[in-house]
Amino acid sequence: MSHSRPQDTLYASPLEQIVDFRFDEQVVGVFSDMINRSVPGYSTVIRSLGILAARYVQPGSRCYDLGCSLGAATLSMHQQIHAPGVELVAVDNSQAMMTRCREHLALAREERRIDLVCGDIQDLVIENASVVVMNFTLQFIEPERRQTLLNRIQKGLRPGGVLLLSEKIALGEAQSDAQLIDWHHDFKRANGYSDLEISQKRSALEKVMRPDSQERHAERLHAAGFSQVLPWFQCFNFASMVAFK
Numbered sequence: 117m118s119h120s121r122p123q124d125t126l127y128a129s130p131l132e133q134i135v136d137f138r139f140d141e142q143v144v145g146v147f148s149d150m151i152n153r154s155v156p157g158y159s160t161v162i163r164s165l166g167i168l169a170a171r172y173v174q175p176g177s178r179c180y181d182l183g184c185s186l187g188a189a190t191l192s193m194h195q196q197i198h199a200p201g202v203e204l205v206a207v208d209n210s211q212a213m214m215t216r217c218r219e220h221l222a223l224a225r226e227e228r229r230i231d232l233v234c235g236d237i238q239d240l241v242i243e244n245a246s247v248v249v250m251n252f253t254l255q256f257i258e259p260e261r262r263q264t265l266l267n268r269i270q271k272g273l274r275p276g277g278v279l280l281l282s283e284k285i286a287l288g289e290a291q292s293d294a295q296l297i298d299w300h301h302d303f304k305r306a307n308g309y310s311d312l313e314i315s316q317k318r319s320a321l322e323k324v325m326r327p328d329s330q331e332r333h334a335e336r337l338h339a340a341g342f343s344q345v346l347p348w349f350q351c352f353n354f355a356s357m358v359a360f361k
């Protein structure tokens with residue numbers, strides 16, 4: 117995305133105290149490198165989101181990117197969607213992210229209406245939507261508030277609309293979960309992260325990012341009124357699904 121991609125070394129040296137992970141200026145500065153080296157399949161997922169959005173978008177509707185970070189999924193939708201009168205809405209509650217996102221989307225915004233909203237996705241009015249993307253964002257919402265958010269997304273979608281949801285997933289069974297986590301750590305090591313970086317980042321994320329099982333996601337999506345949930349991608353413990361209204 118960015119022309120230069122500053123390397124993520126935030127957890128490379130031993131830290132006296134590991135504070136809870138936040139999407140602040142420091143993280144934003146290295147975010148592109150961080151997410152590409154940490155989330156298996158990230159670039160494939162981003163590209164596929166645009167392709168799926170183009171299939172389900174409806175003329176004259178809105179496509180939302182909830183927890184947009186630097187706007188990668190918004191840009192992918194912008195590139196793939198050719199239906200008339202489609203507006204994109206990209207939302208994130210990190211001011212630092214939105215500042216960079218605005219820069220990344222500057223060219224795209226000359227061609228199409230793309231609203232940038234700095235705010236909590238739980239307070240957002242979602243309406244006239246045909247596509248809602250939540251790419252690795254629901255995992256940062258408190259578990260007891262996830263159902264309410266999904267209910268509001270479902271209500272804001274037009275008939276035939278879709279939610280494209282990606283999450284880090286947990287299996288629930290201690291043993292197989294440990295295996296998926298080991299594979300993910302192998303992936304991070306292969307991308308140049310040290311054991312120290314992996315373990316310090318893990319501690320920082322422990323309280324702020326709480327993954328659910330795929331069964332739990334499907335249960336909530338059905339409870340929200342989605343009629344069908346289909347998985348479309350998984351690499352290690354990172355999974356993407358589409359929920360049809």
Ligand code: GEK
Nearest residue numbers: 139183184185188208209210236237251252253256
């Ligand atoms: C991508 N989707 O590149 N309201 C708004 N934004 C939030 C909230 C909230 N309540 N909670 C967290 N965020 C992106 C990647 S990153 C995933 C998404 C990750 C935002 C937060 O500020 C961050 O930018 C994003 O959700 C999660 O496809 O870093 O693992």
